[in-house]
Amino acid sequence: MGSVDSDTRIDLYRMMVLIRSFEEAIRAEYHADKKPAWDIGAGLIPGEMHLSAGQEPVAAGLMAHLRPDDAVTATHRPHHLAIAHGVDLGAMTAEIFGRETGLGKGRGGHMHLFDPATHFSCSGIIAEGYPAALGQAFAFRSRGSDAIAVAVAGEGAANAGAFHEALNLGALWQLPVVFVVEDNDWGISVPRGASTSVASNADRGAAHGMPSVRVEGNDVEAVYRAAGEAVQRARSGGGPSLIEIHTLRLWGHFEGDAQGYRPDLDEVDDHDPIPAYEATLRADGVLDEEGIGKIRTQAADRVEQAIQFAKSSPTPDPGEAHRYVFAGAS
Amino acid sequence: MTATLPQTGSRRLSTAKAMVEAISQEMQRDESVFVLGEDVGAYGGIFSSTTGLLDQFGPTRVLDTPISETAFIGLAIGAAVEGMRPVVELMFVDFMGVCLDQIYNHMAKIHYESGGHVSVPLVLTTAVGGGYSDGAQHSQCLWGTFAHLPGMKVVAPSTPYDAKGLMTAAIRDPGPVIYMFHKGVMGLAWMAKNQRSIGAVPEEPYEIEIGKANVVRSGADVTVVTISLSVHHALDVAEQLAGEGISCEVIDLRSIVPLDRAAIRASVAKTGRLVVVDEDYASFGLSGEVIASVVEHDPGLLRAAPVRVAVPDVPIPYARELEYAVLPTPARITEAIREVMRP
Numbered sequence: 001m002g003s004v005d006s007d008t009r010i011d012l013y014r015m016m017v018l019i020r021s022f023e024e025a026i027r028a029e030y031h032a033d034k035k036p037a038w039d040i041g042a043g044l045i046p047g048e049m050h051l052s053a054g055q056e057p058v059a060a061g062l063m064a065h066l067r068p069d070d071a072v073t074a075t076h077r078p079h080h081l082a083i084a085h086g087v088d089l090g091a092m093t094a095e096i097f098g099r100e101t102g103l104g105k106g107r108g109g110h111m112h113l114f115d116p117a118t119h120f121s122c123s124g125i126i127a128e129g130y131p132a133a134l135g136q137a138f139a140f141r142s143r144g145s146d147a148i149a150v151a152v153a154g155e156g157a158a159n160a161g162a163f164h165e166a167l168n169l170g171a172l173w174q175l176p177v178v179f180v181v182e183d184n185d186w187g188i189s190v191p192r193g194a195s196t197s198v199a200s201n202a203d204r205g206a207a208h209g210m211p212s213v214r215v216e217g218n219d220v221e222a223v224y225r226a227a228g229e230a231v232q233r234a235r236s237g238g239g240p241s242l243i244e245i246h247t248l249r250l251w252g253h254f255e256g257d258a259q260g261y262r263p264d265l266d267e268v269d270d271h272d273p274i275p276a277y278e279a280t281l282r283a284d285g286v287l288d289e290e291g292i293g294k295i296r297t298q299a300a301d302r303v304e305q306a307i308q309f310a311k312s313s314p315t316p317d318p319g320e321a322h323r324y325v326f327a328g329a330s
Numbered sequence: 331m332t333a334t335l336p337q338t339g340s341r342r343l344s345t346a347k348a349m350v351e352a353i354s355q356e357m358q359r360d361e362s363v364f365v366l367g368e369d370v371g372a373y374g375g376i377f378s379s380t381t382g383l384l385d386q387f388g389p390t391r392v393l394d395t396p397i398s399e400t401a402f403i404g405l406a407i408g409a410a411v412e413g414m415r416p417v418v419e420l421m422f423v424d425f426m427g428v429c430l431d432q433i434y435n436h437m438a439k440i441h442y443e444s445g446g447h448v449s450v451p452l453v454l455t456t457a458v459g460g461g462y463s464d465g466a467q468h469s470q471c472l473w474g475t476f477a478h479l480p481g482m483k484v485v486a487p488s489t490p491y492d493a494k495g496l497m498t499a500a501i502r503d504p505g506p507v508i509y510m511f512h513k514g515v516m517g518l519a520w521m522a523k524n525q526r527s528i529g530a531v532p533e534e535p536y537e538i539e540i541g542k543a544n545v546v547r548s549g550a551d552v553t554v555v556t557i558s559l560s561v562h563h564a565l566d567v568a569e570q571l572a573g574e575g576i577s578c579e580v581i582d583l584r585s586i587v588p589l590d591r592a593a594i595r596a597s598v599a600k601t602g603r604l605v606v607v608d609e610d611y612a613s614f615g616l617s618g619e620v621i622a623s624v625v626e627h628d629p630g631l632l633r634a635a636p637v638r639v640a641v642p643d644v645p646i647p648y649a650r651e652l653e654y655a656v657l658p659t660p661a662r663i664t665e666a667i668r669e670v671m672r673p
């Protein structure tokens with residue numbers, strides 16, 4: 001297992017900071033106009049909002065190996081994966097704000113982001129994003145491309161039928177897929193131990209004869225190394241792999257979740273992966289105060305631009321709610 | 331869309347063979363078309379919907395799948411998103427329960443949710459219908475269920491000619507199409523079949539426009555709107571009643587989504603009477619929708635209350651006597667027509 005070079009480490013850190021800046025900004029915007037009586041449907045960003053703070057190592061470590069022609073399927077908690085895969089930040093933000101300039105012209109929302117340019121999609125239905133990745137991988141292979149598909153869902157999804165069906169078919173047809181289980185310990189309020197019969201979902205990959213690994217520690221470099229092997233295997237025709245990544249849900253299941261069910265609540269912030277990685281990079285002399293400050297400022301600027309773009313974009317015309325039901329129709 | 335349809339010619343095919351011919355011709359024309367599903371390879375489809383395709387195109391384009399409908403329909407969706415044109419078979423429509431999420435939350439919604447940026451050009455073929463004592467889990471039509479959920483076109487051919495033209499149109503459609511073939515119209519050697527399940531089919535490819543009904547018999551007294559196998563029952567009844575001086579106009583909808591409401595209204599405007607024959611369940615479905623298409627438009631078109639001949643809201647029974655008590659049989663259709671004709 002080789003060490004990760006300094007430039008890559010800086011890139012991983014930069015991506016994690018960008019994701020966190022984005023999630024913090026969305027969180028602020030989301031809550032800004034829901035006072036005094038909190039109403040989930042009110043404000044500039046209405047609806048459920050599942051933010052990914054704490055899970056940045058998963059996205060940064062995985063997506064560092066991907067190209068724009070590789071496909072990614074994600075979940076109801078998709079922002080970190082979308083950003084790290086290179087989905088246009090402005091169009092994504094505009095979709096979250098429900099604007100006509102959004103990825104889905106305001107028809108999708110934050111759980112339904114589709115970006116053909118980066119072959120990114122997500123689904124609000126647990127585990128049901130895995131099968132589509134099989135088909136994207138199938139299409140790539142049929143065309144003779146070495147592009148691959150990466151399918152990400154949470155540890156709760158690994159108990160659903162779609163996960164097991166997809167693993168079997170992916171292994172049977174040796175498709176160029178990397179299956180990822182993002183284990184943040186919680187299925188809304190149910191702890192992993194109360195939902196999952198095995199200590200590691202990597203065991204379930206083994207059941208399909210698939211190389212499988214569990215990555216501990218919410219460690220972006222460990223994710224990066226494990227993903228590198230799996231991506232290389234898929235790209236070179238070696239078939240699918242399964243990676244379970246133990247990560248951290250820093251905030252609630254959705255915004256507004258008080259998390260009264262969570263015994264570790266007081267200590268959660270102590271496990272924030274970003275300050276930890278920052279300290280490592282400082283100690284190793286990879287980044288100094290100035291470098292860190294610059295990365296933070298750049299991230300904040302990009303996020304601010306995206307938010308401004310969204311806010312200044314037009315809302316969809318209510319008379320056009322019927323549009324796009326059928327392809328090829330006006 | 332095809333302006334003029336080819337002459338039928340003299341070559342006769344079963345509905346199953348006409349359907350396969352369309353798939354085969356599209357596979358020759360377009361490399362992105364492929365077929366997958368349970369027993370679609372060596373077996374050729376349990377209801378002969380893919381016979382010979384494996385020999386013709388090989389295992390990279392005709393793929394037997396594991397019994398994992400969520401995985402392989404999801405795979406078809408992912409491949410379609412990337413520009414391929416899968417024809418994916420759900421062996422019996424009754425099996426939709428194990429994979430409905432992929433169908434209605436993904437296949438049907440992606441184009442809309444993406445603001446039109448992502449299309450899902452796939453054909454989901456599935457066998458429907460009863461009449462041969464296959465019980466409550468293998469005999470349903472359920473087209474009303476798919477039609478109720480926005481985002482998918484739904485077609486159900488009744489003849490070999492339409493089976494080919496609708497399949498060609500479905501494969502070429504830029505979005506998802508549910509292609510529902512009734513076992514009783516396929517012309518299978520091992521199942522009772524109607525006389526029209528083998529018919530003239532042109533050799534060249536052609537499209538039947540999805541969303542366009544067909545007036546299969548002109549008449550003046552009563553409009554019978556129906557689809558799939560029931561078209562044949564309606565035609566048989568119309569022929570019989572003509573001898574009694576009742577003139578029936580029979581409309582084969584061919585498509586449920588889009589529904590050809592204009593064709594229904596035009597016919598009822600002429601006859602003033604409406605009977606809807608539907609092998610799906612009666613309530614909350616196609617038969618009510620057909621009637622609504624008329625009365626929402628102009629209730630004055632109807633001289634008599636419309637009558638539905640559909641499966642009452644019970645599971646399809648096993649015993650022959652019970653099953654035929656709930657199916658839309660020629661006897662029930664006859665009775666319904668007499669009822670609307672009653673002065």
